[in-house]
Amino acid sequence: MAPTKLLLRGGRVVDPANRVDTTADLLIEGERIAAVGDRLSASGAEVVEADGQIVFPGFIDLHVHLRSPGREEKETVATGTRAAAKGGFTTICAMANTEPPADNRPVVEFLLAEARRSAVVNVLPIGAVTKGLAGESLADIGELKAAGVVALSDDGRSIMNAHLMRRALEYAKMFELPIISHAEDTTLSAGGVMHEGLVSLKQGVQGIPSTSEAVMAGRDLLLAEATGARLHLAHVSARETVDLIRAAKGRGVAVTAEVTPHHLALTDESLHDYAPNYKMNPPLRSEGDRAALRAALRDGVLDTIATDHAPHTQAEKDRDLEAAPFGVIGLETAVAVLLTVLVKPGLLSLTQLAAALSWQPARALGIPRGTLSPGAVADVTVVDPGRAWQATAETFESKSLNSPFIGWALHGGVTEVFLGGRRIVHTGEVVTP
């Protein structure tokens, strides 16, 4: 039987790996991309008219809290991956801070089995760096690698013991696993709720200083440099951290770094009425920090955009700002927010956006995705840049609604998504298999 053919006709194809940004047809045969070019033959192919739309490599999110196992009241593999698909993500990495945490083979295997059963997109597990995420002793990293993890992280917690972090970086080298650092010196951030600055001062809320991130990022950059290991810095939020990464990259340190849509879009001013949906860790920082993050994304000091999708129930978020948990969801609004606040005003090109959402995350993990090269796996996301919509409680596939963008007027919507050549989103809605 000949493979199914699908022709995306006349879209704006943006493929940073091949330095392509042009109006073209894209032909998918079976699971793979067959060709990108002008007026490709449609014979035997289902044709999807992509005129006026943007054809991206499927987005890859290195930082998702799927909450399974253990906290399925917040999110499940099924709901989390449906949210991912709706947001144009074809591959997501599941953070290890589940209950129990992914510090051993059975938990990783449980997640992978759950993904085979109910996932709509690719799920790549991240293993814990330390046993029980306790920051006291190394997890069985070899066992985790054998179980299929693609990176290591204690995200949600910081590894405060510098010696342990050094040994983790060294040990992970033999498995070629990057360590994703949630950089936070918790002796500096303890008790903090929002960015320490003029807004927290006026509001009488205990602050989380930028130094709590930068001090730890600086430590990790030096340890990565000394060990020659692969470091990825999660959710960079502070200008000081950006400066440290820029300097480290200048010295040739093997570091990549990510930034979230919410840190790119918002500042601590959003907390003026103490709304818990703007509470996350690291916190929304100042206008100056946001400007530094945007500039660093443009010049490549920050490599990837990751959502840090962190679902929490309404009951948990319906508390005062101190009691509410840190974290916001982000999969379904990410590309629309980025198009609205960065691309539309001319602060970021589509190529830069695609690099940060697809190509660079694939490179950070060393996985053969994130491109539209002929022969590559056909993970493709089609976005209508003209679609205006509003995020409301009803639009979310995620089990949780803790989005800071509810009520925002957004420009740009995901219309079609293909995973290995198979359609998983049609006219903006997840196709139920």
Place this chain on the structure above:
Amino acid sequence: MSMSATPWTRKDLLGLEGLSAEELTLVLEQAKAFKEVSLRPIKKVPALRGRTVVLFFLEPSTRTRTSFELAAKRLSADILNIQAASTSLTKGETIMDTVRNIEAMKVDILVIRHSVSGVPLTVAKTAAASVINAGDGSHEHPTQGLVDLYTILEKKGQIAGLNVAIVGDISHSRVARSNLWGLTTLGARVTLCGPPTLVPPGIERLGVTVTYSLKEAMREADVVMLLRLQLERQQQHLLPSIREYAALFGVNREKLAWGKPDMIVMHPGPVNRGVELAPDVADGPQSVIYDQVTNGVAVRMAVLYLVSGGRPAKTPKPAPHPERPVTA
């Protein structure tokens, strides 16, 4: 002080930040009218007859609660006291659940004290009742700020142009924040003084001066306001010891001489005697601490009256005004 023509249009009093000089003056004038009432043999007026005031205190505070209770009583309101121990909040009920329950009883004014900043604001966003912030976390304590403004005005005859030094733990003080907004709006020059660990960096951007020297702070001061030091600050590495704090920032008779002879000494209470204030200064001729307590009732009467839809008057009218603009 002349009668202001500006009407009070706010449903709530959540903080002094953002209040105009006219609005502040309006409250102070109204408080003056009520203070005159409190000097009469019969101290009660019927301004809030038939209205229900809930005193919802989720953090212990005998002083502020008593002051509000007396104020509401003198306005003839019905009063409901709800305190931390008597609520189901400990059983996992959220603050909003509790407020919805209280609201279902059709109350008119909610006076809220809470240890977390922002809670009164969150409540005010959904509550139909007027909300008065009786102190939230380290955010604001607007009625205490108004009491202090009133007391300064009473003692000094004006606020514009005065030098006011606020000394102590500025970082964690809601009293300092409310005073900062009120005083700067009314044209006083505010100097904040304390160790750098207790004075937030960047606070100069709010239009105040910072010094780490008590002598410097007191040199030109017409008013020196000492803040209560929470004694646990030394466990948080903010201070080496209470003894050293008292030596550097506590005011005793000797240091009082650094200031002008007519400088007044204020404290929101309760005083840690021997820490921020020596007993002989607290009870001395320059201290206006007990005037602050007395004025507390009149100022809180004014606030209750205005948020409930009252109109400024020298002598409050007996009938309550039913209409209440909701524009806050």
